[in-house]
Amino acid sequence: MMEFLASVFGSSNYWFIVVRSTAPILLVTLGAVITEQAGIKNMALEGSMLWAALTGVLASAWTGSPWIGLAAGVAAGVAIALVLGLFALKLDANAVLVGIALNLLSTGGTVFVLFSITGDKGISSSLPSKVLPMVSVPLLRDIPWLGKVLSGQNLIVYLAAAAVVVIHVILNKLTIGRRIRATGENVEAARAAGIDPDRIKFFTLIVSGVLAGLAGCFLSMGYTSNFTSGISAGRGYVANAAQVVAGGTAVGSIFAALIFGVTDALATFLQSRGLPPELIQALPYAVTILGFVVVTLVRDRREAARKLRLFAGRDDR
């Protein structure tokens, strides 16, 4: 077994799959990060991904253009996020419950639409849908080993990397980033400073809708070349846990998404070793939960230690 693992971790093929598995989870994690920073939980990321994946396939099949498919898919992802915003912010419903309701609606709704159009409840393979192109990156592809891992990935993988930079800039370099944090941390302080918290939250929801839309399109137009029922496979939920592991930062999201990507890719390899596939498929999720628990425990410990320090500090004075 150790030998097998060593050969897996040494192969560029494995790391290529890691990068590919990491990209969609990275995109949704970034979406979860930015909404959470503004103090609203986007539980509907899963639904956004599902509708984006289906819409992308349908639009690309009908128009023959993967680009129109991508645009339509992203729009579908944003639409779901806006519905969440409408109910949670304008009508004062509980955001988490609305999110879960939207996800259930999406799970059934996407299959219903798929069946109505193709007559198949499981897969869209009867449609001539397009896939997004692979990109061979000049210079990068010439680096030995690393070139094999990082070049030749799907376009969306590179967009995911760019999204890290964009979210980092939004949160840290732009005025709105400070306002997002103010809204999320102390909504009263934000309001007292003349900021409209609802506008800020809507903005982050739209951004998260775009990101989940990209992730959804990647799953059905890159990672695979079809829409299958339940294609998002819980990644939208994982993102909300990964967001905690990421510590609310764009750069931390890479780390959190890699935990999932590394185990997800490993599961693909382990399947060939004759281990029960159900167990293996559960691995990425179990590891993410474990990461979540560890990070939360460490953070609680630190907070308790901080309070004790503050208390002790007062005595010295």
Place this chain on the structure above:
Amino acid sequence: METILQAVDLCKVYGNGTAANKFVNLTVRRGEILGLVGENGAGKSTLMKVVYGEEPPSSGTLLLDGKSVRFGSSRDAIAAGIGMVHQHFMLVPSLTLAENLVLGREPRKKSGMYDLNRAVRIAEELSAKYNLRIIPRARVVDVSVSMRQKLEILKTLYRGARILILDEPTSVLTPQETDELFAELKALRDKGQTIIFISHKLGEVFQLCDRVTVMRDGAVIATHDIGDVDRQTISNEMVGREVRLTLDKKAAAPGGTALEVRDLSFVDDFGITMVDRVSFSLRKGEILGVVGVDGNGQSELVRILTGHARTLTGSVRKGGTDLTNASPRKVRKAGMAHVAEDRMTVGTALPASIADNLLADRYSEPAFTGGGFLRRSAIQAEAKGIVQRFDIRCSSPNQAVASLSGGNMQKVVIGREFTAAADVLVVSQPTRGVDIGAIEFIHRTILSMRDEGKAILLVSSDLGEVLSLSDSLIVMHSGKIVAWFPDASAVTDKELGLYMLGLKTQDEIEIRKVLHE
């Protein structure tokens, strides 16, 4: 001196009929520090909310520079040059002080990016101009409370405030920090700022203010130049005549220790020490009153004792059982009952029935549950018994608690807690917002529990209530016990006031006697 701000016959009546301000007339002069004093609930905060545009007045007018103004929100008030430093800071902990200062009015680079360097420069310039020292690049969470307060003052100045309202600014400061703040406020005044200083600490008002306005029961009682008045006069005006309820009270016969509380401490999320090494022993057959100005750690102490908050240090023991940081369930199992200070959120489940609320702590006992099912008839009988005994006015025990009046709701809480199998009762604000008739009933019930030999810890903001019910007293100030009185009947309000306001503290040896060791 000319008048800058004036309230004329201002009234504020809330939706539930409470008149928080009754025909208030207030005059603020340009370039003065005006003290606004009164007890909790005297209407100071409401008045300032109206001035700051957070609440619209029910009637009356507000004049700024002689012109009538009406603020739709605090944004209007800010635009008119009024700034407020709230008791609870309006800050974002993870952002730096400079970022907090400019929040909502951020400087940008030509590229549209956030200009952190300019934010820092603005902070440095303002800090130097007004002599309020802050560290612009430090994060709020990492700096002291006193620096956070300076930042709040700078925030109002950055937004162009000419009139500064400070709501109990010293409640979170040490004496040294308070002195520093006062020097800074005086400097601000000398630069032409007008300051309204809300407080119930008389010593500070005399140290800082030029004039003082006293409020009681929603009305302005008097305004004095600080040189023409003494503390005694003002404290008489603040308190008015305390009417002590006369109760048929037998002498207490305290027995052995029922609850041993040692060295409890609590730090809130802002890093402020709310409970500071509190120790006492509660004896059987005794009512131990806890006195203090609201917000001096009483609520947190009760939350620790009843399992709603964790203590950082020390222990709670009841007989042989260790109840340090135990869950509310374990605390109750060990024989403690808890009348929560807020009956609407902690004391009752509003949509549930009276019967369900009355049995919330005992429904799982064999008398009311069999084979996993509730015994409805036994529950009904028990509930009816308690409803009758505690005179809860309702059409049926199946009525929702939410539909009851405040007094009857409180009787539901009292009915449950006083019939629990408990020998230690932690009773917090038992008669807050309750009508006179119910108050009398609740007081008599508390005394009869004591006469049965139960140990009672009584926390109340109603000084008259604590004084008339308690056998002995502890006084809390800034999270510490500052005094212990073995005989509550031998203490006067005036004397207590000195301890409550932090003007006097007993020595350690005297306070330690409350341990009964």
